[in-house]
Amino acid sequence: MTQPAGLQIDGHLVLVGLPGSGKSTVGRAVAKRLSRPFLDFDAEIEKREGLSVARIFAERGEAAFRKVEYALTLELAAAPPMVLAPGGGWVTIPGAMALLRPPGRIIHLQISPKEALRRLTRSRIVRPLLAQADPAMAMQSLWDRRSGLYALADVTVNVEAVDSQRLIDSVVALAHDGTLGIG
Numbered sequence: 005m006t007q008p009a010g011l012q013i014d015g016h017l018v019l020v021g022l023p024g025s026g027k028s029t030v031g032r033a034v035a036k037r038l039s040r041p042f043l044d045f046d047a048e049i050e051k052r053e054g055l056s057v058a059r060i061f062a063e064r065g066e067a068a069f070r071k072v073e074y075a076l077t078l079e080l081a082a083a084p085p086m087v088l089a090p091g092g093g094w095v096t097i098p099g100a101m102a103l104l105r106p107p108g109r110i111i112h113l114q115i116s117p118k119e120a121l122r123r124l125t126r127s128r129i130v131r132p133l134l135a136q137a138d139p140a141m142a143m144q145s146l147w148d149r150r151s152g153l154y155a156l157a158d159v160t161v162n163v164e165a166v167d168s169q170r171l172i173d174s175v176v177a178l179a180h181d182g183t184l185g186i187g
Contacts, residue, residue: 015107016080017179018088020095020154022146024120025113026163026171027089033172035087038179043080045073045090057091070097077103092146095153105158111175112157117143119164 017034019027028044035042046057049072053060060069073090074097080088081103094100101110115123121143136142154160159178163171 014085015109016083016086016088016104017175018090018101018104018108018110019113019175020090020110020157021092021113021163022115022117022120022143022150023092024123025092025115026123026168027092027113030113030163030168030172030175031087031089033168034175034179037172037176038087041084041086043086043088045076045088045094048076049073066093070094073097074100080104093150095150095156101156109159109178110157111178112154112160113171114154114160114162115164117147 017031017038017040019031019034021027031044032042034040049060049069050056053072055063057069060072070093073094077090077094077097077100080086085108088104090100104110118140121140124139124143161171161174166174
């Protein structure tokens, strides 16, 4: 469904993908261009819980963290349109995607496990699910478990095949007319 030029999709734009796919970086830039608020789930949860994501995982476990993510998603379902960057495992929460769409659009920022790991090794952010003896195997395992869920996104874009500015331009175009504009 094409919308008139200048009219933005009236739901959230939700960026999903493996850790390291660029959800937060792209999300901030897209939100700025669209004059929408940006919300990084991990940062918001850390602020609300008073603990880092790594500590929440260590002290309460992944299931407890996912419950907090789901509660945040439920809250955001009634919020005005934003650009959202949930954690990489958000897609594993039953019913979470359905809470935001329609009218929200889910965009999968696809990246290979190898490239995601390469990007993360340059980051100072602690990724609890990658704190393993073999991070490459852990990342591949994340991909194997989540790829089918990421495939449920409205749009998939391979972030390795396009430069960041073109990716941002394309996600902005999606917000305006429902097309991605890549390829």
